[in-house]
Amino acid sequence: MFNFLRYKQFSIAILYIIVSISLFWCEETRAAFVLPLRTKKGMVTSAHPLASEAGLSILRKGGNAVDAAVATAFAISVVEPFSAGIGGGGFLMLHQAQTGEMKALDFRERAPLRATRNMYLDEQGKVRPNASVNGYLAAAVPGTVAGLYEVHRQYGKLPWQEVIAPAIRLANEGFVVSSIPTWRFVGISQTRRDVILNNDAARQIFAPNGRLFALGDRLIQRDLARTLQTIAKDPQSFYTGEIARTIASDMARNGGLIGLADLKNYKPTWRTPLCGSFRVYRICTMPPPSSGGVHLLQILNIIGDTDLKSLGWHHPDTLHLLVEAMKIAYADRSVYLGDPDFVNIPVTALTSHSYAAKRRREITMQRARPATEVRAVDRDTLERFVNSKESPETSHLSVVDEQRNAVSLTFTINYGFGSGVVVPGTGILLNDEMDDFAIAPGVPNVFGLVGGDANAIAPRKIPLSSMTPTIVTENNRLRLLVGAPGGSTIITTVLQVVLNVLEYNMDVGAAVSAPRIHHQWLPDKLRVEPFGLDALTLAELRRRGHQIEQQTPWGNANAIAVTPDGSLEGAADPRGEGSPSGY
Structure with a gap:
């Protein structure tokens, strides 16, 4: 293990050097680490x-x-x-600096x-x-x-x-x-x-x-x-x-x-934001009919107190835990998520820490469970967690003004x-x-x-979405805005940017640039980006049973973070052509 870790750390160091000096480009993909823009006002x-x-x-x-x-x-x-x-349509999260209030606006399309x-x-x-x-x-x-x-x-x-x-x-x-x-x-x-x-x-x-x-x-x-x-x-x-x-x-x-x-x-609908805790942070995101917020919080809850930082960025144990948590979340999505005006969605249970602890116990760290073994729990079992005491092709944009009001919109x-x-x-x-x-x-x-x-389709019903506009606060102060396009990959993209900033202390340029993984339960494939993971890490994941499929880089995330000195730090995904603008 000592040699493996040394090899991995060396590989990552070399990767950072390459992308930092040359902003590495591939003929068919754009794989570069971008530097964030830093400004003071907006x-x-x-x-x-x-x-x-x-x-x-x-x-x-x-x-x-x-x-x-x-x-x-x-x-x-x-x-x-x-x-x-x-x-089209979408979702918006609004943070009001003066009051600390969070607002969630649903302007998603409806069936005729x-x-x-x-x-x-x-x-x-x-x-x-x-x-x-x-x-x-x-x-x-x-x-x-x-x-x-x-x-x-x-x-x-x-x-x-x-x-x-x-x-x-x-x-x-x-x-x-x-x-x-x-x-x-x-x-x-x-x-x-x-x-x-x-x-x-x-x-x-x-x-x-x-x-x-x-x-x-x-x-x-x-x-x-x-x-x-x-x-x-x-x-x-x-x-x-x-x-x-x-x-x-x-x-x-x-x-x-x-x-x-x-x-x-x-008519658009104002909904109660879905908020939860992760470490010292408060994560506020979209409730149903977006599935994004529910499953972002669910996966973070399954991670729980695991010290990912000490394991290291893209360590096999970290990746394995994330993938197994993704499978569970997407399996639950397929059964329980829909338009809350039409179906009863057990949001409290799905986002409870006690439910996450139960699902975490299903994960074996040395073996990937096939999708056929991962199932949403039955509703009777899920209802036990309802009363648990808990902390309560698409485009994304993020905005912060001088007063630190913020909008995260997908x-x-x-x-x-x-x-x-x-x-x-x-x-x-x-x-x-x-x-x-x-x-x-x-x-x-x-x-x-x-x-x-x-x-299922019904008149005036809103189709389920994965859009996950998210706003993070720390001690009631704005810390991070993030969102992404990408269909089913939106949830896992936002998850990884959140972890990159909050857990690994990356600047937002590195956070939106870093290689990504994705698993959505079905099909039973672990998607990884080219040049993202070293050969030893891939081999170890395959040994544990993950069916790995390398795919062209995906997603087009952007984010704005507030630094400890109160400055703004913004970046747009190098996989797209976006950019931050500030003053």
Whole structure:
């Protein structure tokens, strides 16, 4: 063991030297450790530099964190149309510095009123391929505009029109498509080529003259600019005005389900934040219908008092414990998580320390349990922990203002370019969030997640999500904001960034850059990033029974930390093209 540890420490030291000096690049992946930006007053991090700059411009004008977050989100809708936009939905966490209050806003999409449990099955009861991913039937009722307006109405400082102005300018003037790494705009549009070309309005915007955008091309979205101008004057137009009528009319012509009643009845929901403790920190995150918060806390609880720091970063014992905890959490997710307005979710039990202790005892440190041996406990067993005494393709952005108010916001249109449907004349690219429901028992969604009755389709129901916008405090003071896109990998990405900062004392640049692992119970594979783990560690994990699969780096996390001297430290994931902006 002594030799093994020396070898591992030497390997990690060499890795840090290489990436620090050369910012190592691979032809097909971007694997670099980024240096964090440090500022004193305010900061915005997001998936795109232009969006971060839009948010920063609002902070400089005297706007607060909510103003800047709204501006950044609308800008993302323009510059990252493949990942998030006004045709989708999401979740927001808000920390108010003066009172210490945490707020959680759910503006997730909802199933249309005409949605049915078996809407994606044929007459023989078999799933119709891609019906929940591509085209009009894949779209759920969007919530982004309603959510952003709601949080701004209650907590914004600058005029509504002013915070949307940067996005309107970006849509009108356009921006140069950059794609480093190449799987971003250009790469994703290539993978969704057929879907884009199959919709006339989408083709006109994203493939003019039948050619997809290439590096260096300028994307101008004048229809979207006009839509944003209308929203700036009257945000309700999206749900009860001309925009709503245009969406409903296009749906009716093409077999979609979203109607005027769906849009008129849509309302975002303020929910009680889900908070728990880890070491000296208070972790506050999204409750259901996001599964992210429940399982982030569950995994942290299973880790418990284990001294990961003394084991070492990416020690086999650390990795093994994390993976086995991930399996348990995702197995529970498949059975218990859904829309709390429709199903009874045992959140208190799932996030209790006593339940975590029970599940921790199932873990054998020298043997990986096959997924077939990992099961959600039955509800009667789980109910015993309800009364335990306890501490109570997507895009993410984080904002902190000078007063240390903070917003952690994750929103999405789901898969790349959503449903591939653009509503003619509006520039609105609609989501394909219906795929986040369990469309049939045992049938995985596009991210490989399996669900059950709790997440079955029903009218006005919210599909289960993995989005995990998170805010961490220490002694009632802001410590960390973090979130990530990535479908089923969101929860484990946020988990690892949290541990990197809080447990291993990494700066946020190293924390979002560090190699990642992921296991979601089914399929029974341990995903690892190339160049992430040394050969001896991989061999040891295989010896314990882990089925390892190396995959292209995933996730696009960003984070802002508050340092001991009160400064802000922000970083965006080197796997994406985002950046922090601050002053």
